[in-house]
Amino acid sequence: METLRKIAYFSMEIALDAEIPTYAGGLGILAGDTLRAGADLRLPVCAVTLLHRKGYFRQRLDDSGWQFEEEDPWDIEKYLTPMEPRVKLTLDEREVWVRCWRYEIEGQMGDNIPVYLLDTDVEENSEWDRHLTDRLYLGDHYFRICQEAVLGIGGVRMLRALGYEQLARFHMNEGHSAFLGLELLDEEMSLRGSEEIDDAMLHAVRRKCVFTTHTPVPAGHDQFSLEMARKVLGHHEAFFKRRDLFEPVKCATDCLNMTYLALNLSHYVNGVAKRHAEVSRLMFADHEIDSITNGVHAGTWVCQSMQSLFEKWIPDWKLDNFNMRSSLSIPDDDLWRAHQAAKNDLCDYIVNETGEQFSLDVLTLGFARRATSYKRPKLLFENKEWLFEIAKKAGGLQLVFAGKAHPGDDLGKFFIQDIIRMRADFAEHGIKIVYLENYDMKLAKYLVSGVDVWLNTPQPPMEASGTSGMKAALNGVPSLSVLDGWWIEGCVEGVTGWAIECPSGGRDARSLYEKLEQQIVPLYCERRHEFINIMRHAIALNGSFFNTQRMMLQYLARAYFL
Structure with missing residues (x-):
């Protein structure tokens, strides 16, 4: 059955099709190729991303060679199927409703992998929130943390609403989706009737999470001020008490670092080439980081x-x-x-x-x-x-x-x-x-x-x-x-x-x-x-x-x- 799939793959961008501009570059291309290979191998995977109804941007070069950016809208209903469930999350004391659309990646043996694209453009939301999932990698830090909360927290809630209760692994493709770990911790706290995060809960969440880090450039790791994170995420005091989950060890930064959050809530972490894993181990010396070198989908x-x-x-x-x-x-x-x-x-x-x-x-x-x-x-x-x-x-x-x-x-x-x-x-x-x-x-x-x-x-x-x-x-x-x-x-x-x-x-x-x-x-x-x-x-x-x-x-x- 569909809902018996065991692996949920989360990525801020996924290159699904040449006509669907829901990707900016290599990260999204890699995500799409990963899922196409998963479908070919008949793996029990589903995936979550954002809709990006206006794409990343269309590049136009003028006569002098200067780049201009234009919106890149696409025909959503031509490629995607709307799904019924709606879920909500609270962002900065606002209720934000999320729906999703389904795309199917078909493998060469006829199996498919469903991809769910999250969309906040619903009537219940404010005008600002309706555009949260419109564009990829644009906007200020406040916009980005709201987007990433929709992806991570909203993504887990959407999968549960769709009936995916048996998921054994959540794969974070880069740190943008690390808030899924926060949602899994909330599930553990609710299950155990606790208001604090203990080691047993952390162990249970870590067993479910896999993290692939992609960038050796420090600026490529999203960080948000603690003040902004508290404002957007609201009542998660148990989480904010555990600053060791999202800050470097012995180095208080007053920032919520999405890469550290993903590292600390995953039982397996890998870089995307042998050399990259070496560089990553130097950047994050307190973590074990393996290497699985990237590949590309041959059939594509x-x-x-x-x-x-x-x-x-x-x-x-x-x-x-x-x-x-x-x-x-x-x-x-x-x-x-x-x-x-x-x-x-x-x-x-x-x-x-x-x-x-x-x-x-x-x-x-x-x-x-x-x-x-x-x-x-x-x-x-x-x-x-x-x-x-x-x-x-x-x-x-x-x-x-x-x-x-x-x-x-x-x-x-x-x-x-x-x-x-x-x-x-x-x-x-x-x-x-x-x-x-x-x-x-x-x-x-x-x-x-x-x-x-x-x-x-x-x-x-x-x-x-x-x-x-x-x-x-x-x-x-x-x-x-x-x-x-x-x-x-x-x-x-x-x-x-x-x-x-x-x-x-x-x-x-x-x-x-x-x-x-x-x-x-x-x-x-x-x-x-x-x-x-x-x-x-x-x-x-x-x-x-x-x-x-x-x-x-x-x-x-x-x-x-x-």
Whole structure:
């Protein structure tokens, strides 16, 4: 029965479909891929998120390259089914009513995972509260804590109202949903008729909770002043007496830290790559933090031409992603033909969107991620003269960029504008540059399959995992990337791609240029067979492992049923 599902997965954002803008970036894409793999594996999972009826934002770039943000509404009733139950919670002494909508993720065996999207746009609520679930990651701290209370507290109450009484695990995908632990504590107190939180209650809640932390950046961990938290959450005195649950040990901050709350109320915590777990253990030294490296959903991210190729040579690749190791037997001509078909699709997209004509025969690099300083989107341009020389030797270069800057990140917006302003100067030296606006699931699929090399230049150790390079690998596109996040595990130098080395004195750009000039360009232009062999190994070694099928089996073994 539906209500016998054992695992509830909570995430502030989930990428359900390319036409449903309920995600901002990697966290939401990971959540969607996780649930798609869960459906494929027929796991007893349900999920909770917010509705985001106006999306995150639609990116528009003006003629100067400056980013503007527009609302991104979508047809809710076309994709979702309204559900009957209503639940309420008290926020700042106001009764806030919540309803939900259901979306079903269908697995390849016909099983499904229900996703419940919480919505406060109901007549009983004030005008302000009706818009609480409209937009993703916008608003001030007060707005955010109210949103997170709706997700965590309202989410648990909604699942109970829907009949989910047998849930054994609550998986928090990042700290936004950590208030679900507060609701579970309230349930334990009510069950035991107590007005205080004791160790037995904490143990019972911890046994139910799993927490995945995603960001090694301190600013990425939500914190709210105790004054604001008391004001919004109201009568939870037993909880606020236990400041050890939401503050660092021996370090009173007068803040409710959502990451510490999730850490302290979970029996299992993991980072999203081996290196990220090491960084997280340094950040949160009093906690045991395991690692389960992220993956991507193969059936979603392999482009059509590559899917046809796999069906011919590896017919059971979707049922068991590990079988993609057999891609080593795919002939050169077949693999190259499938890649060129994907590249042609990308070229068609580019000319339709920008009017820029890209060539199938010119080495094309792709860079697509959130436009922010630690991603270093301009590292490739640090030494223009050297890059011009490389382009001359390669017979030209084509560079495809995409990614949104956070609405409040003017520096990220300047990065986008600077790249766009370089186009004319670089075109004179045989380098074509396009910046494709409104990076989303649809555009991502064109990019990760259609470029020849995937470029990634984060400042270590700030890349928690990174999944775009995994998507590229599934499509036979090798990475040229800084050794951080997943690439530490996935890089076999000259076999699955190339590492941008970061010596102690810096000089990352020098390594980038050397790899381009001395290895990638000669292979692509002169020794194509060797380049295709690297493409094959990207699929066989990285595609077969860095997928959500493997990832979910690890969650089963380590977190869900222990």
